[in-house]
Amino acid sequence: MRYIFITGGVVSSLGKGIFAASLGKLLQARGYRVTLQKFDPYLNVDPGTLNPYEHGEVFVTHDGAETDMDLGHYERFLNILTSRDHNVTTGKIYQTIIERERRGEYLGKTVQVIPHVTDEIKRRFTLLSQKEPYDVIITELGGTVGDIESLPYIEAARQLHYELGPLRVLFVHLTLLVYLEATQETKTKPTQHSVKELQQAGVQPDVLVCRTSRPIPKEMRAKIALHTNVPKNAVIQALDVPLIYQVLFQLRKEKLDEVILRRLRLPLRGEPDLSQWATFVERLQNPQATVRIGLVGKYVELHDAYKSIHEALMHAGGWQSVRVEVEWIHSADLTPENAERRLLGLQGILVAPGFGERGIAGKILAIQYARTRGVPFLGICLGMQMAVVEFARHVLGWTEAHTTEIDPSTPYPVIDLMPEQRHLRDKGGTMRLGAYPCEIRKGTLAWKVYQAPLIYERHRHRYEVNNQYRSTLEEAGLVVSGRYPEKDLVEIVELRGHPFFIGVQFHPEFQSRVEVPHPLFKAFVEAAARHTPD
Numbered sequence: 371m372r373y374i375f376i377t378g379g380v381v382s383s384l385g386k387g388i389f390a391a392s393l394g395k396l397l398q399a400r401g402y403r404v405t406l407q408k409f410d411p412y413l414n415v416d417p418g419t420l421n422p423y424e425h426g427e428v429f430v431t432h433d434g435a436e437t438d439m440d441l442g443h444y445e446r447f448l449n450i451l452t453s454r455d456h457n458v459t460t461g462k463i464y465q466t467i468i469e470r471e472r473r474g475e476y477l478g479k480t481v482q483v484i485p486h487v488t489d490e491i492k493r494r495f496t497l498l499s500q501k502e503p504y505d506v507i508i509t510e511l512g513g514t515v516g517d518i519e520s521l522p523y524i525e526a527a528r529q530l531h532y533e534l535g536p537l538r539v540l541f542v543h544l545t546l547l548v549y550l551e552a553t554q555e556t557k558t559k560p561t562q563h564s565v566k567e568l569q570q571a572g573v574q575p576d577v578l579v580c581r582t583s584r585p586i587p588k589e590m591r592a593k594i595a596l597h598t599n600v601p602k603n604a605v606i607q608a609l610d611v612p613l614i615y616q617v618l619f620q621l622r623k624e625k626l627d628e629v630i631l632r633r634l635r636l637p638l639r640g641e642p643d644l645s646q647w648a649t650f651v652e653r654l655q656n657p658q659a660t661v662r663i664g665l666v667g668k669y670v671e672l673h674d675a676y677k678s679i680h681e682a683l684m685h686a687g688g689w690q691s692v693r694v695e696v697e698w699i700h701s702a703d704l705t706p707e708n709a710e711r712r713l714l715g716l717q718g719i720l721v722a723p724g725f726g727e728r729g730i731a732g733k734i735l736a737i738q739y740a741r742t743r744g745v746p747f748l749g750i751c752l753g754m755q756m757a758v759v760e761f762a763r764h765v766l767g768w769t770e771a772h773t774t775e776i777d778p779s780t781p782y783p784v785i786d787l788m789p790e791q792r793h794l795r796d797k798g799g800t801m802r803l804g805a806y807p808c809e810i811r812k813g814t815l816a817w818k819v820y821q822a823p824l825i826y827e828r829h830r831h832r833y834e835v836n837n838q839y840r841s842t843l844e845e846a847g848l849v850v851s852g853r854y855p856e857k858d859l860v861e862i863v864e865l866r867g868h869p870f871f872i873g874v875q876f877h878p879e880f881q882s883r884v885e886v887p888h889p890l891f892k893a894f895v896e897a898a899a900r901h902t903p904d
């Protein structure tokens with residue numbers, strides 16, 4: 371078992387998650403059993419309660435944890451499952467310690483950052499190794515070196531390196547080379563300083579990965595190496611690339627995987643097998659057609675808020691050699707006056723998940739447009755719930771139908787809380803979360819898409835289709851094609867007579883993979899590609 375720690379320097383948003391996932395993929399492609407975990411220095415127990423503007427998407431694991439979106443990259447790149455143990459926050463660490471302290475388990479000792487917090491961090495660094503026999507565990511440390519809140523993590527990693535030795539613990543530091551437009555030169559000083567910062571904390575990076583917009587000359591590598599104490603061949607250039615799927619080819623060209631394996635005394639085992647990956651990138655770059663899909667949501671200014679959806683569309687399009695042009699449509703901008711103009715020409719409409727009132731009217735308008743104009747439609751979670759509301763309002767004529775999340779006194783609560791959700795006080799971690807089985811009804815669109823009687827998809831919501839109205843909705847033409855059998859909950863709805871109209875209570879986007887696109891997104895993009903807009 372080897373541990374690779376990835377730290378970041380100079381600035382945040384360097385693409386550490388993509389880098390970590392790419393490195394993981396390279397090692398996996400050489401036959402190693404690899405997993406990745408993320409440690410976040412913030413005090414929230416998990417990102418579940420964070421606003422998407424703060425944090426981007428919340429990724430939901432199979433076992434129902436609300437986690438950092440980098441876990442999405444890990445799952446998509448390596449086609450692996452992560453779990454609640456793959457994302458640790460300072461909030462979680464302290465929660466454990468404080469609970470232990472209250473139980474008196476520290477036996478009268480003063481509880482301190484060192485050793486108690488660092489011990490708990492170390493326990494979690496190595497926890498995954500007790501569950502599965504991985505060869506390599508890659509740990510991405512969130513934040514930027516030099517942040518006060520990162521210090522206990524760096525200290526804990528230093529201790530692990532001391533305890534297990536340099537053959538089992540390796541540090542990769544990802545940094546930025548700053549390019550100055552005015553003088554047209556690449557500057558290495560901020561990188562030198564960020565390495566110094568690490569060294570001051572007792573950590574010597576073994577590998578330095580330099581994000582750069584221009585290729586770095588040989589002398590510059592030598593200079594960086596000299597000033598940072600990193601061997602020249604371990605100063606790796608990570609040139610900006612247009613697609614996140616190309617990063618691993620860049621790293622491979624720089625022999626990052628070889629440098630790391632040699633340093634850990636692990637055999638190279640020949641060449642990494644990236645053929646499937648290369649086929650995907652090749653198709654993605656040579657599209658035979660373009661399809662315009664409108665993504666209607668209320669956080670569209672921040673594309674990261676819909677990361678997994680965007681990725682799932684890329685996977686689906688790429689494999690079909692179709693370029694998916696995503697049109698980001700702010701649901702709060704759609705009005706009865708402009709909806710027609712804004713939506714015209716789209717070949718598919720995806721209404722995104724979400725919470726709360728803002729933009730709801732716009733979502734309903736977009737759904738109505740898709741339903742009445744025969745535009746392929748995919749509604750996810752809140753998008754599905756609003757499809758049911760739209761149907762109730764405009765097909766059944768219940769103009770005040772709504773979800774009780776937004777209108778608690780609606781006369782037609784077609785979407786409502788489950789009884790077990792009613793008395794919950796805590797917001798964090800209390801939704802219907804994680805994978806649930808869904809039984810698919812034969813002869814439906816869902817059946818055609820999944821071609822299986824039983825599927826598992828991941829959930830993150832409190833509200834459900836109200837079964838009290840189900841038969842009336844079905845009689846009017848709404849088809850319930852997927853059900854959670856144990857509780858008889860509606861999981862998938864579709865429309866009879868429409869070329870492609872499907873709403874899902876779950877989040878299919880969390881299960882799409884670069885090498886295995888998700889069937890629902892595949893079918894949606896296919897239908898959109900076939901659709902000629904009015």
Ligand code: GLN
Nearest residue numbers: 723724751752831832833
């Ligand atoms: N707000 C809705 C609910 O809680 C939908 C959630 C979502 O779209 N993820 O049920």
